[in-house]
Amino acid sequence: MKNLEVKYLGLTLNNPIIVSSSPFTSNIDSLLRCEEAGAGAVVLKSIFEEQVIGETEFMSRYDDYPEAGDYLKHHLSDSYLTTHLTLISEAKKRLSIPVIASINCSTDKEWISYAKRNEEAGADALELNIVIIPTSADAKSSDIERQYLDIVSKITAQINIPVSVKLFSKFTNILNIVKELHNRNIKGVVMFNKIIESDININTRELVASPSMSNSSELCNSLRTISLCSAEVDNIDIAVSTGVHTGEDAIKALLAGAKCVQICSTISANGFDVINNMKQFISDWMVSNTHTSIDQFCGTLSCKGSENNEIIQRVQYLKYFQQ
Template sequence: MEPSLQASYAGLTLSSPIVIGSSGLTNNVDKIKEFEKVGAGAVVLKSLFEEQIWMDTQSMLEYNNSAEATSYLQSYVQANNLKQYTDLISRSKSECRIPVIASINCYHADSWVSFAREIEKAGADALEVNIFKLATNPHEELGHYERLHVSILKRVKRETRLPIIIKMGQRFSNIVSQVTQLKANEAAGVVLFNRLYTPDIDIDTMQITSGSVFSSSEELGNTLRWVGVVSGQVPNFSIAASTGVHGVTDPIKLILAGASAVEVCSAVYQQGPEVVTRMNDAMREWMKKKGYRSISSFRGALNFQNIKDQSLYERVQFMKYFSNHQ
């Protein structure tokens, strides 16, 4: 009997724990159907960006910035963007069987939260809320960013009965405490982590340029650490691992650390949709070898609470452990 890859994530039942992360690859129904065919358990649609709506409005206001024009154009742009997005949700749900998770990228607890109601009506199975604003204001009160996550979660939950998943960045003073607060306020799960755009500098042109768009395998360790710690310290809560997932055995490692699901994005861009099939096949073969029949039977087996030496997750100092390395 073949091992089952069925997984439970944020109240959803997935045929595989491999989820296609939000990107330009998930903005097209034909591509979503292809991801279903290669064995993805779910897809997260390309985000509806609060920032993009604002920028589109501003570009239209270049020659007329009256209050009346601002209000009209903002309403028009929001409605147009939302209509396109809900159409994508509806078509995806009508043509695919796997769960479709909508995504909003935002940095304010503002009027956009009403979008959640329309996203639910369109048939989305859940909503991933990607909250990020780089903290650069020295006058902003310490802790504002953390409280913003809880505030947005509460606002969105008032608008919809959909499971709300919070996609978190890595820049928190206490990630475990933040996840605990989100769980207490009835988030359905979290994604660890949102990978940020990084800048670079061209020393010849003296210009700020874009850094690497894709993640690398070297970034997996940080994701692995925090999935292991959070799943151990915040039990019975869904975690999707994201960032640094490239190797076909990486999802196995992350599930052992406690992930309920594993989002892949850069690997799909670089290796093609078939990488999902290879990840599923590698997981089945490993489960056969180890005698596991289900994902739940090994999920979290090596998380923070289930290992004897918890310092293996806590070690952060280079010199203590590698000072003799030549």
């Protein structure tokens, strides 16, 4: 197999396939399986801000929502913090690949100091999964973006390990938010978090969650943005998440400018063997294209935004809809 080494967040990965934050990275046995199967790194299952804040504080926030409270009460207790920190230190002891901790958050409140404890437990990097879902017409996009920036400023001020942010794709100008994150010492972005959209059951007339697993076609939603972002924001490392299922998908992401890919659904559908199959596919493709390293082709399809580019995009759109 070809040398598939890449750098991500300043860490050296022996290949660009990362197992994303998911049930596959929630316990030590499964993490060991990720490494045995050939993953380049792992992102641990996220701990939620609500779990860090603790039951009493959290429950008072949700007093008026008994259904949400009942569900979440079950998942909140002090033992989660110990279990989470132990998983980080245990993973660092037993795995030789980089271990990235993950926190799911939406505010810059009391939980922030917990990030330092992830660093002390030995995490090589921290991925922040910032989830702010606007539901009010009065919430201004600029205020929501400020919330993202306030969170990361507080985190990067207090820890020394590299920090990345896993983003949703729905920003008015995602390129600007990535640039602002980078200005606040964020080393990488994960594009993108999978949105669990709503479906509707027409018999019960209820909103129900859409499927949580992705398929390959979802990757097309991100490639143009990745390609623009990798050219527009210097020195930010992009990891692609959502819709990477095959070696071909991984190569598309790398060509667009990603440094690595994160996978979850494809492991669920195809088992851990998919990691080696993807690596073999990338290696074979590199042989047929006479590449000796991933660096040689990574980002060759990134494209800088410009007025010219905007016109081309607009014309393509016109061509498509004038048929």
